[in-house]
Amino acid sequence: MKYIDEYRDGTLARSIAATIAAEAAIDRRYRFMEFCGGHTHAISRYGLEDLLPANVTMVHGPGCPVCVLPVGRIDDAIRLAMRPEVTLCTYADLLRVPASGGTSLLKAKAAGADIRMITSPLDAVLMAEAEPAREVVFLAIGFETTTPSTALSIDLAHKKRLGNFSVFCNHVLTPPAIRAILDTAHLPPDERVQIDGFIGPAHVSTVIGTEPYRALCAQFAKPVVVAGFEPLDVLQAILMLVRQMNAGHYRVENQYIRAVTATGNRLAQSAMTEVFAMRDTFEWRGLGQLPHSALRLSDAFAAFDAERRFCVVPVAAADNPACECADVLRGLKKPADCKLFGTTCSPEAPMGSCMVSPEGACAAHWTYGRFRDRIPARAAA
């Protein structure tokens, strides 16, 4: 496929990796966090870590919306779906996320709740139109990539005057999460993730642009390179980060120039500001409560807010204590460090959210990376 195949050339990948190895100073460590699950997936799938020299390492970040959604929100969604008048629509990835007490949306569906899988929020709006007797609730989730489409679907429901459509909103924002990862001064030393630079999100940045990362770069003195999701994109971004570090720079650079501009997609941004408002605070799995890190429906669109329509009262819920998702999401642990990895926890029977979504670090490592664990770590170059 055009715009995909040319960025997956294995020979070119090995050559770029050789350049990285030639330019990375042997006496220096280069630890880069890829924020996005999409990058985590590409790094695992194409075995990019095997191409890199031993002193250039990747740390997986929290950029997977399914992974960072706290258990309590899934519990809330299940309670909504159990109401007899409600049809709950959502993306497939969410169905298998473990909720409290060993349940999940999938198990609730099997128990009779009307839960339907959709691939676009538009489907939920059309469903509400076609079935006026049902209360159609769209369980919305995602970073800035996905938020504009939810905004337009709410706008469409508004134009169609649908009284039976609402959204249970879990849209979260990228820059506050990057800040939470880097802002470690208040943490004990063993909980401070060591990162020298960031690979910035691909599709999120098509919407928000590269500008929002500038303040983060300056505040924490770390380089950020926004990169596409194909393997050559990731390798080129790593080279750009190595070169910035060698030059002593910490700038925002854009590798993904074919899709990302400095200012982003204005239409998408205005759709979001019209329909959504900032929440004071929101809980993230792994990162805890983060101020101004998530969106709710704005007062003008309150009629479409499932939380208000059904008076959802959040109930705090604890993660499975054996699951290390929280530390995996903060980059403190690798999936294989978790005792449940590959034994009790696998994509068929996930114990934590990181094993559910294909972009989750545990799922990516299970699918592509687990065979590497048997091979002793490469000797330091």
Added chain:
Amino acid sequence: MCLAIPVRVEALLPDQMARVTLGGVSKRVSIALVEDVCVGDYVLLHVGYALTRLDPAEAELTLAMMHQAAVPGMPAMAGAIR
């Protein structure tokens, strides 16, 4: 679920919709988020909505820079830093 796929716009439809082909399958998608979409443009498709247009010139430039990066010691081309 964060993935977006490049697709070619085959036809423009009413109500800011367009027909695209995705792995040989024809699909109706919304182009309400992208200005001035033309037939033949490639857009990134995400949950039924085009997110942005792919810029053919910048795509070429990226490939050229990748080929340069494959040669050790070659400085990054001007334009890499935006």
